[in-house]
Amino acid sequence: MPDVQDIQKEVRKYLFVFAALLCLTLVNAAAHYLHLGTTKTIVLTLFIAVIQASLAAGFFLHLFSEKKLIYGILALTVFLVVMTFTIPFDERYGGKQGGKHLEGPGTQMIMPDEAREETSDVH
Amino acid sequence: MSIADQEIPYTVAPRPDTGLFNAKLGIWLFLASEIMLFGGLFSSYILLRIGSPDWPVGSSLLSVPTGACNTLILITSSVTMLLAWASLRMNNFSRFRLYMGITILCSLVFLSIKGCEYAGKFHHHHFPKTSTFLAIYFTMTGIHALHIIGGLIVNAYLWLPGSKMWKTDPERFTNRVEIAGIYWHFVDLVWLFLFSVLYLL
Numbered sequence: 668m669p670d671v672q673d674i675q676k677e678v679r680k681y682l683f684v685f686a687a688l689l690c691l692t693l694v695n696a697a698a699h700y701l702h703l704g705t706t707k708t709i710v711l712t713l714f715i716a717v718i719q720a721s722l723a724a725g726f727f728l729h730l731f732s733e734k735k736l737i738y739g740i741l742a743l744t745v746f747l748v749v750m751t752f753t754i755p756f757d758e759r760y761g762g763k764q765g766g767k768h769l770e771g772p773g774t775q776m777i778m779p780d781e782a783r784e785e786t787s788d789v790h
Numbered sequence: 791m792s793i794a795d796q797e798i799p800y801t802v803a804p805r806p807d808t809g810l811f812n813a814k815l816g817i818w819l820f821l822a823s824e825i826m827l828f829g830g831l832f833s834s835y836i837l838l839r840i841g842s843p844d845w846p847v848g849s850s851l852l853s854v855p856t857g858a859c860n861t862l863i864l865i866t867s868s869v870t871m872l873l874a875w876a877s878l879r880m881n882n883f884s885r886f887r888l889y890m891g892i893t894i895l896c897s898l899v900f901l902s903i904k905g906c907e908y909a910g911k912f913h914h915h916h917f918p919k920t921s922t923f924l925a926i927y928f929t930m931t932g933i934h935a936l937h938i939i940g941g942l943i944v945n946a947y948l949w950l951p952g953s954k955m956w957k958t959d960p961e962r963f964t965n966r967v968e969i970a971g972i973y974w975h976f977v978d979l980v981w982l983f984l985f986s987v988l989y990l991l
Contacts, residue, residue, distance in 0.1 A: 671880050674876050674879050677876065677878050677879075678873065681869055681872045681876075685866075685869040688865045689862060689865060691857070692858060692861045692985075695985075695990060696855070696858040696990070697989045698853055698990075699849060700854075708990070708991065709991055712991055713987070713991075714987050714989045716983055716985075718907055719982045720982055722803070723868070723975060723978060723982065727869075727971075727975040727978070728975050728976065728979070729805065729882060734808070735807045735809075736808050736809065736810065736815070737810070737815075737818050740818055740819060741818075741825075742809055743822070744825045744826065745825075746823075750827035751829050751830050752829070752833045756837070764853065773897035781925065
């Protein structure tokens with residue numbers, strides 16, 4: 668078992684990270700009301716989210732001081748996740764589609780059956 | 791010696807080849823599969839969003855203060871989970887009970903708020919079938935809520951009946967709490983992205 672003083676030091680570190688995460692959450696929510704424009708909002712929001720996730724992963728999940736085997740498992744997983752992100756994009760926007768927006772319902776209501784049949788007849 | 795009498799090796803001491811005790815390696819392998827699950831969902835979200843000509847801003851359909859409140863609650867529960875583990879390492883079982891109790895309370899409050907949010911959506915006839923945004927919102931937050939329920943069950947077990955192990959095998963019990971904590975922090979981490987992506991963008 669580690670020394671009590673070492674654990675208390677760790678606890679202080681956790682509380683510091685906790686305060687940082689709380690502040691970043693509030694900043695992220697507040698930034699939303701600044702109406703910075705779509706691109707700036709996306710960049711800022713994701714930037715803050717990545718910092719928060721790094722703090723949580725590094726200190727709470729102890730990834731800053733973990734064994735090599737766990738880094739290996741995570742590296743393989745991240746590689747596979749990146750593939751799940753890139754393959755559909757390549758299929759959809761690369762090659763023949765050439766960056767076109769495909770028809771997606773977005774906020775629209777999902778089509779009733781009759782309308783769907785009509786659409787499929789057209790195609 | 792019968793099979794029932796045999797002890798499971800490396801529940802406390804680390805394995806010489808991996809440097810980890812078995813449960814820790816197990817939870818990280820499990821989390822790797824979880825990363826794939828949520829990674830696939832986030833990939834679907836991005837693909838649907840980019841492919842759609844008119845995607846709504848999350849805050850036009852969801853309440854940012856409610857989402858922020860839930861984020862703060864989950865972060866708090868993550869820290870109390872760590873404090874519960876640290877208390878056991880300092881041989882302070884009553885503190886463990888207190889912090890684990892707060893963690894469980896936070897998860898219940900989180901689920902209650904989520905439940906109220908869902909009820910409000912249904913009241914306004916906003917269902918998963920209503921739009922693609924709501925479909926991905928309910929799918930992602932619903933799966934996340936199931937993970938919270940799973941963590942809640944494990945934490946409640948460790949808080950009450952499972953805590954008997956503290957008297958017989960304190961180190962192993964401490965390791966169990968650490969493993970439950972790793973899972974809990976991961977669920978918290980996923981929510982940080984869900985909040986940003988669904989509520990703020």
